[in-house]
Amino acid sequence: MVDPEKQPKVPVGYAQTKQARSCSIKRGLGIVGMALVAWWFLGRWTTGEHENVAPPLDVKEREKLFLSIPNGESIQATAKTFATHPHLAGSSQDFTDAKTMLKLFQDELGIRTPRSEPIFPAGTPKSRAATIALTEPYRSRSPTAWIDVYYPELDNPLGRSLDLLNEEGKSTWSVDLAEDGDPLDEDAFEYRDFIPAWHGFSGHGEAEGSLIYVNYGTKEIKRAEELGAAGVLLFSDPRDDGYVTVQNGFTAYPHGPARNPTSIQRGSAVYLSQQPGDPTTPGYPAYEHAKREKPTSIPKIPSLPISWKNAQRLLEEIEDIYADGTIINGRRRLSGKSSEAKVRMVNHVEYKITPIWNAMAAIPGHVKDEVVIIGCHRDAWVLGGADPISGTAALHEIVRGYGELLKQGWKPLRTILIASWDAEEHGLVGSTEYGEDFAEWISEHAVAYINVDVASSGSRWNVYGSPSLAHLIRNTALDVPHPVSKGKTLWDARDDEGPFKLNGSARVDVEYITNYERMEAKSAASKTGVSPLGSGSDYTVFLQRLGVASTDQGFGGTPYDAPYHYHSIYDSVRWQEVYADPGYHRHAAVARHLGLMAMRLTDSVIIPLNTTQYAFELEDYADSVERLALESKSSVNLSKLRSSISSLQKASIALDNEKAEAEEKFKDALSKLPHFPRCRAKFFAQVANWVKYFLGIRTSEPAEYFHPNRWEEYLSHQILDHEDVDLPKNPIFEFIKAAKRVSRANKKLIAFERGFVSEGGIKDREWYKHLGVAPGKWLGYGATTFPALSEAIAIDRDLTAARHEVARLVELLDKLAEQTGNFENK
The missing domain is CATH 3.40.630.10 (Zn peptidases)
Incomplete structure (x- = not known):
């Protein structure tokens, strides 16, 4: 760490407390950095005629x-x-x-x-x-x-087994729970038994019962547990492999492109749509000695991943997994039948704090x-x-x-x-x-x-x-x-x-x-x-x-x-x-x-974030909500929401105009700056003297006391705490004013996405704070737009909750529109 006492001193024209100095620097840091853009651009666009150093790339x-x-x-x-x-x-x-x-x-x-x-x-x-x-x-x-x-806190597998049982409860077939590791794929062969097939964050325990087929089971372990399932077996079905299947004449990997029938898809059983991260430290970091909470986002029932080869054998125990040949909306009707034979599954895992x-x-x-x-x-x-x-x-x-x-x-x-x-x-x-x-x-x-x-x-x-x-x-x-x-x-x-x-x-x-x-x-x-x-x-x-x-x-x-x-x-x-x-x-x-x-x-001088595209895309989000309301026969009035979206669109268009004008002014001010000098330290010393002259500070202090690597500090103290003072018509000061305007526009662009964050979060999964988009509650990784509102209608079917979510969105979007379209102190 650099010892500040050993650095050249920077003159300060008025007393500041440590806290005030800190606030000053933080408040002005972005603008001071933008002043560095002068050096950044000038170093690319202009070079001293006597310099031998090649100019940086454009x-x-x-x-x-x-x-x-x-x-x-x-x-x-x-x-x-x-x-x-x-x-x-x-x-x-x-x-x-x-x-x-x-x-x-x-x-x-x-x-x-x-x-x-x-x-x-x-x-x-x-x-x-x-x-x-x-x-x-x-x-x-x-x-x-x-x-x-x-x-x-992570889990590691200790013991796993899956057995098909006869009427006396004895095993008639033990599932191998392993991949074959064909030697044609040398790495797969070498490490075929290195990582067992299991689910991260899975439930520790044993289960016994009949088999029932639930097709994709898109609500997976969480909903199965809620409905009373004793355990869950998951497998990758070749019917989801499109046309490149063994059934269509392709050879299985590694000898061909089709799925290897022994392959097993490992994965995490954590309820990701509820919260990601360490389940024992929800909302705060997992330090070594952090306080741990009882996890609520991992299953209590055991689960295991198995191969298609083994799944086929188990499915034979269920005589008919489909009700008939009827296909409705692209889906087959399931029979709901269960197997007469039972299976016993064991998933023993050890949870421990792991770096x-x-x-x-x-x-x-x-x-x-x-x-x-x-x-x-x-x-x-x-x-x-x-x-x-x-x-x-x-x-x-x-x-x-x-x-x-x-x-x-x-x-x-x-x-x-x-x-x-x-x-x-x-x-x-x-x-x-x-x-x-x-x-x-x-x-x-x-x-x-x-x-x-x-x-x-x-x-x-x-x-x-x-x-x-x-x-x-x-x-x-x-x-x-x-x-x-x-x-x-x-x-x-x-x-x-x-x-x-x-x-x-x-x-x-x-x-x-x-x-x-x-x-x-x-x-x-x-x-x-x-x-x-x-x-x-x-x-x-x-x-x-x-x-x-x-x-x-x-x-x-x-x-x-x-x-x-x-x-x-x-x-x-x-x-x-x-x-x-x-x-x-x-x-x-x-x-x-x-x-x-x-x-x-x-x-880019102006950050290339298109808030207007975002604002207009919100109309599609509202259209999606109306379709859900129609399908669920719910009467939800979205007129205020659409009005708020319209206000945000207008504010964003105004921001587009502001950022275009700010960039134009910035480039104009940049073009009027003095030619980039060969001696950077001399240039910074001149900047210091200009600033001191403006602020009424004596310039008798030797120029070498102005350390060239600390001129941001000087500008932080001397300029940025005088934001309400009219700067003289000097190219340097005109540039700083233009840079400040660019910085304000950029901060609005950055803040736009933040504007969708609500401290209250989404109902029943408050870790998620974004009310514009989130993973769907039952969609796995899939996105749901206006999630709190959409799920109040489609999942909870709660009209009162839906109206509450409309009000929350209206308040949020109105506030965002006000922040986006306010351009005081240009």
Whole structure:
């Protein structure tokens, strides 16, 4: 830490208390940072005629250089570094991977390796400072990297069994609960027994009873428990694999593209739509010695994942799982029959406090109080070739690209925070604990959160995000080449199909294709091509609790792709290279899009958030509510809600005009600044003298006392506490006024998403605070817009509650409109 007593002193023209100074600096930090934009722009647009140093790259050159960095060889190396061994959250392999990621951050960003490893237990001063100091005025200007250690309560499997019983209660068949691990996939073969097939956060216990088939069972373990089920068995059915099935003549993996019948989908049993993160520390961070609460978001009944091969045998015990051949709305009617034979299941798990490791890196920007966050989780159920190492490889390519830009003299306008999250698979634990730990800091400083998880598991590019990011997502995708088709862009990849061509006799399950066509129609109806975010990955805490505009993306499967062996040992490097992304071209495209989008969020003077798109999309949310009300025969008056939406639209259009004018004034003021001097220290000394002259401070103090790396402090004290004073008609002061106006517009753009956050949250799952969008209560990861209102109508069927939710939305939107459209003190 720098000793302030050893730094050159800065003259202060009036007394300030420590608290006042702190408030002054915090209040003015964004504006002071914007003053640094002068240096940032001038360093790019003007160069002293006698200087020999090559000027930094301009915007187009920076973007061209960045797009050239991601490549298949580098991505393959990252994949083999992380996805050729198991790395379950909290394991020794996971810790090793966290340190490997830390080393990658250090190497790529030119960070010196410190004497002691920067691994900090969460909640300690060093952990707190690593994040909070990023936005402090005297923070180091060099990139940093560290690891935060959280201590959630996680479970590990002890004993599991599943037996079919005869009338005497004796086992007639024991299910193997294992995957075959074909040696053709060497990594899957080597680690076939390394991670047992079980559910994270599952209920500890034993159960015995008859079998009953519930089809998709979309309400899964939570609703089964509520209805009195003794236990739950889950399996992946090949009928959801589209056309690429053994039934249609394809060979099973690893000898062909069809699903391996022994593959098992592990996963988390946590009630994610109720709350993510550590169930024993709801709403606050899982420090090592945190107070623990009795969890309410995990099941009490046991559950086990099983393979399709074993599920087939068990289903034979139920004579007819369907009532008849009738199909209603694309769904078969279930018989509701149960088996005569019973099964006994055992799921013994041990819950214990377990360390997890978030590997973090930061690139400080000129505007320190605005931060763009990029993240991907690192842990996997087994090997994680697609989930999450395809995303981790893409993240590494972004870091490599930024590292190369730094070597070329680039420094971002805003700060960039990069995260390799841990324990996502158990229930978004690492990101959630970080978000709860630094909630106030994130709410104050985060511009946007950019997520990647599965970068590649199929042929079609899928993208999700806040409506305010939709235009940026699309425009950036139009500037990224298509990964495999020349002459096309990444945006065109939204319509790509898989490679497997079929003959006329190929069959596909009617329920699967009905669901698929519904999703296709919903996507086609989108006005932006960007779907809303529900949950299921690490953006959840940022968007759904803290109100940070967020996005997620990746290539997924279609009916013509090889089935993805989700959370199986066969989610491997070999499967990725043979079927999902030969050559890693899709990985590279995702890296290019994410990194370029983050650069545009980082380096644009006006943050490219489109609040007007958001405001108009709310009309679609209201239309959806009216359809639900019609279907449930509820009479809900939405006229006041629509009026509030209209007011917000007008306010947002006014903000559009304000930000355009602010940017124009800023660029005009920038063009009138003095030519960028060769001697930066001399230039800053001149700034100091101008300020002192204006404030009536004597200028006799030697110029060398004005430390060039601390001029933000000087401006904080001398200018920003005099906001009501008319500045002289000097180019420097005109620029500062323009920068302040830009900063005010940017703060309104950032605050727009925050405006949907209600402290009261959503009924029965108050952890979720966003009243605009949330994961549906019974939709798994799927999004529900106006969630509290929609669920009051469709699920609770409570008209009084629905009217209350309308009133809450009206109050929230009216307040947001007032904040968005108020431009006093231009």
